[in-house]
Amino acid sequence: MSFGLSQSSRRRLLGVHPALVAVVEAAIARSPVDFLVTEGVRTPERQAALVAAGASRTRRSRHLTGHAVDVAALVDGRIRWDWPLYGRIAAAFKAAAQELETPIIWGGDWRTLRDGPHFELDRRVFP
Template identity: 25%
Template sequence: MRKEIEILPVKSLLKLVVFLLILSTIGLIVYEYSRYYIGPPNLEETSLPTELHPAVAEKKDQLISKAADIGINVVITQDFRSIEEQDALYEKGRTAEGNIVTHAKGGESYHNFGLAIDFALMSVNGQVIWDMNYDGNGNSKADWMEVVEIAKGLGFEWGGDWTQFKDYPHLQMDFGLSIWELQRGKRPPETE
């Protein structure tokens, strides 16, 4: 005897589709409302850091030291950045001269919370360079990638691994916190 597969009647299927569309629409409305009407917090009312987080500062020093041990001179070009400095950087390539270097406005960067650094290399002739193929220590490996490897070993996330906007000089430690959480006052512990 052959069993027939029971298929939902067309009316029931249509009701399910309409219900899912309504549910999706409500979700989208709530999302958009919270985004535009609630928006980001007023960062002036939030206690913001004024320097690099102690754990990040310690790892930064270790990065410089470990790189020096293998003949690579690392230069930290940025660490903590104020909201105003971030806004000025964001304007580059938009309303100010220069190329776009960031997609993060003030309060949207881990630099603003003392959790990120940017680096470059110092060549053997004393020039600060961002050449990712440079091999100043002569070991047939790109110094840049050697620094990235050391940084990752210390717990940094590298901006060159990002899928959208690649930020090759950028290293950050987010301690599992999103920008949204940091904007609302959540901070990593002082010791890790």
């Protein structure tokens, strides 16, 4: 099954680094789980609010520079947060990134504050 990005997801990709946009587009086409982009570029105020709420631990998020996106799994048109869905989406992101030779980091691979919906460009290649 092949999915595509909605217009709202495309709007949320405005200002995101073109290399990451290409990975998102390739990932949605190969993902076995539909998803939408919930957030791309963030303002410093939004990031500060997420830190205050405990949803983020840094004010230096890659979202601030357009180097990160968050997604949400869609099952039967409804957002789902079941962890296994994000592993399947991540596999599509990783395969797309490898094909495009664009190194990415999945928040689900982090040792602390694992973040399944989060994908970012590897800062060693995209500072």
